[in-house]
Every structure is written in C-alpha cells, then in structure tokens.
Amino acid sequence: MAGGKLRVGIAGIGTVGGGLVKLFADEKSRLNEKMELVAVSARNRSRTRSFDISPYKWFDDPVELARQPDIDVVVELIGGSDGPAKRAVEIALARGAHVVTANKALIAVHGAELAGLSEEHGAKLMFEAAVGGGVPMIKALKESLAGCRAQSVAGILNGTCNYILTEMEHAGRSFEDVLADAQRLGYAEADPTMDVGGFDAAHKLTILSAIAFGARPDFEHVRIEGIEGVTLTDIRLASKLGYRIKLIAKGELIDGKVSMHVRPALLSFDHPLAAIAGSLNALVVDAEPVGQLTFIGRGAGEGPTASSVASDLLDIAEGRGGPAFGRPLAQLADAPRATPAERGRFYMRVLVEDKPGVVAALSDRLAHENISIESFLQMPAYGEPAVPIVLTTQTCTRAALDAAARAIESLDAVTEPPRVMPVEEHGSRRPPWSQR
Ligand SMILES: NC(=O)c1ccc[n+]([C@@H]2O[C@H](COP(=O)([O-])OP(=O)(O)OC[C@H]3O[C@@H](n4cnc5c(N)ncnc54)[C@H](OP(=O)(O)O)[C@@H]3O)[C@@H](O)[C@H]2O)c1
Structure with missing residues (x-):
C-alpha cells in the first residue's frame, strides 16, 4: 500500500481490462480515492489501444506481474480455465495478494482450490463480473440474500445464445443463418462452441449454484445441452402452444441435492425469463422466505463488466467481501454423487x-x-x-x-x-x- 492506497495490477487489458483502465483514468472515479493502478500486462505491448498504458509499469508475463510484492490486488482479465490466468491467480493468492477476476471458466473449474488458497493466505478472491456482466447476481446471492434459503436459480446467462434464439423467432431464420451473421458482426466467436454448446452458461451456473446452495463448485455435475439442435420448427410450434424457447441455466435443490442443467427449455409467455430478448442476461432466484426475485441487465461488454470488477475492487479497499463462495470452504457441502431424478x-x-x-x-x-x-x-x-x-x-x-x-x-x-x-x-x- 502506498499513501494508504491499494496498489492494483491488471493482467489482461482487452475488452474488460481496457474498460477498467479507462475507469482508473477517469479522475472522478471512486476507484482513485482508494486505489492506484500501477501495472498492466498483456500479450502485445505495441498493439494500438483506445487508452494510454504509458503511466503504468508493463509486464509481458502476467505471472511476473502477479509476483510483484508491491502489488496489493491482482485483477485477472485474461480468460481460460488454465494457463497463465490460473498461474497468475495462484501466485497472487499464495503471497497474500487479493485477486479480482471476471474469469468464469477458472472459477467454475478450479474455484474450490482457489478459495482454499485465498483462505489459507488471508487474501480475498472476488468474481462478480464472472456471472451476468454488469448485473450484480453474485453479490445479491452472497450478501443480500444471505438470510434466505434458495430453492432454485434459473437464468439466461449467455447473451449470444439468447440473441440467436431471439433472432430466429423474430426474423424466422435458421440457427446456422443467424449464427453466421452473429459471427460476421462480432457478436459470436469464430469458434462458437463455448457459447452455443452451453458451456459458458454452465460455468456461470456452477458459480451461482455454489453460492446459492452453499455447496462446493462442481462443474462436472452440470448436465449441458446447447442450442444447436433447436430448429425453426420447434420455435414456431412451441409458440403455437403458448411457449418461447430459451437456453435456461438452472440449479435447484431436489430432495436436498443440487441439480444443475443448462439446456433449451420452453417457457410460457408469462414466465419472467420469456420476455428477455436479444443479448440481455437475467436471473430468477426463488428463495424462502423472500419469494421470487428477478435480475435483468447487460451480461457482457466493456462498461458493464468493468463496472462489476470495479465494485469488487471497492469492496476490497473498504474491507468488505467475505469468503469467495459466501461461506468458508469447510462449510460448503460436498458435491452430490448421484444426480437427482427429474x-x-x-x-x-x-x-x-x-x-x-x-x-x-x-x-x-x-x-x-x-x-x-x-x-x-x-x-x-x-x-x-x-x-x-x-x-x-x-x-x-x-x-x-x-x-x-x-x-x-x-x-x-x-x-x-x-x-x-x-x-x-x-x-x-x-x-x-x-x-x-
Ligand atoms: N468481454 C466480456 O464482455 C466479458 C464479460 C464477462 C466476463 N468476461 C471475462 O473476462 C475475461 C477477459 O475477457 P475479455 O473479453 O476482456 O478478453 P479479451 O478482450 O480477449 O482480452 C484478453 C486480454 O488478455 C491478454 N492475454 C490473452 N492471452 C494472454 C496470455 N497468454 N498471456 C498474457 N496475456 C494474455 C490479451 O492480450 P492482448 O491485448 O495483447 O491481445 C488481452 O489483453 C475472460 O475471462 C472473460 O470470460 C468477459
């Protein structure tokens, strides 16, 4: 800490990391009252960027950035469940530096192990931006609903899939046709498997379910089906029966066991998730005694996602933010061995x-x-x-x-x-x- 301010290093300055650098560059941002951005890292130093990186120390290697003893908080915005993102997070936590990340794959797959490291070394591990982009889904479950017992969480957690299904319905076009357009316009990746195959939503569901149900994150037990098999005929005929098709990520307690699914499902037109169109994200939480709550907003993009990272940073600077998954690791229930009957x-x-x-x-x-x-x-x-x-x-x-x-x-x-x-x-x- 320098002059009472936390020293922050950002590993990965692409879409989200770039958004965060811009927030730090804004003099009016609250971030600057409590923190100072001191270092950044990315693959290519000479790449043209829409923000100035010259005030910050540069690292070619994000792991090297994470090792710096004078960096108090490492923000990991590289992506991927393994590789340099994981190494950087491990190195930072192991030396007691706090970590903020937007990396759902990393937290879904290695969350328990990383939460263990964070507890062992007294460092915080926070990942609001990993689920729902700018929509505060994690904080809602972890803090606002801490006094409730969640029965289910059901969401539209992948904007690309929701955009494709919405376009198919509104424009009467096939899955392949809309996907090709989305790729051309940059809404979908060249390799769309993570999104349309349901894996991205499954990563997010793993994280939400762990927090909602007080269980260890357990990506292996999510049953995943993507939207590739949804045809225009399904969409049209389901509509005639009074339903809309959405990719739904749902975690629920069945007979006291956590069941997690990502799959296309039919929603009656009056279902709160049926009206979520285009690339928006939404989550419906059903919890006792509060009842049903719905969260809707922009689930991706530079501004919304960086704002969630910024809120985690402020929590750290102001001494908030408890255990990574809401409860200490030892208090999280083990993953169920059998999938509950549906x-x-x-x-x-x-x-x-x-x-x-x-x-x-x-x-x-x-x-x-x-x-x-x-x-x-x-x-x-x-x-x-x-x-x-x-x-x-x-x-x-x-x-x-x-x-x-x-x-x-x-x-x-x-x-x-x-x-x-x-x-x-x-x-x-x-x-x-x-x-x-
Ligand atoms: N984009 C969103 O709207 C969004 C929303 C929610 C969560 N997220 C999550 O946020 C994270 C970052 O996403 P993003 O969209 O910002 O990604 P991005 O635009 O592709 O940026 C990735 C950054 O990481 C750097 N990088 C990539 N591989 C690297 C490596 N091997 N070593 C060092 N640096 C490396 C890149 O360097 P260069 O700049 O030099 O290429 C770039 O700065 C991911 O975990 C993603 O899932 C993104």
Missing part, C-alpha cells in the same frame, strides 16, 4: 410419415409409460414426406419420458429421434388453488 412437464417433437394410425401409436407409447398428454399439435403435410407432431406432457419423470421416446423412435413411421425439451415452470409448482 420430474416435470416436457415438450416432444416427432417427425412422422403422414400415415393413418401414427397418432394413436404415439399416444399408446406414451400411455404405456403412464404419461398423459397436455397439449397436442399436428401440422398439415403440404405434400412433404414427413410432418412434425408436437406435444407437451403432464408432469412425469424424465426416465419415463426417455423410455417413451425410445419406443416412439422405433415406430416405422417415425423418421428421426424425437426431440425432447423440458417445460420450465415458474413460481410455485403448486397449482394456484392449493397455495397458502
């Missing part, structure tokens, strides 16, 4: 040859597994060899639905494996007449 309502799309008796055969396979149909829609064939049939079920187990789907797939008239998506409930799962 129950709910489901959507199924079956592509069939337009022959008499197909609908009866389909209902028969569902009835055999004790599954009742809630709504049903068959499209006219318009001369096409195969027609889609879509239905939603009443509440059943996922195991029964999967068994019925296998039996349906083996029917002669069915031309491809049925497509199944859950229907996302909201509010209390009890019907209105039974609520206290």
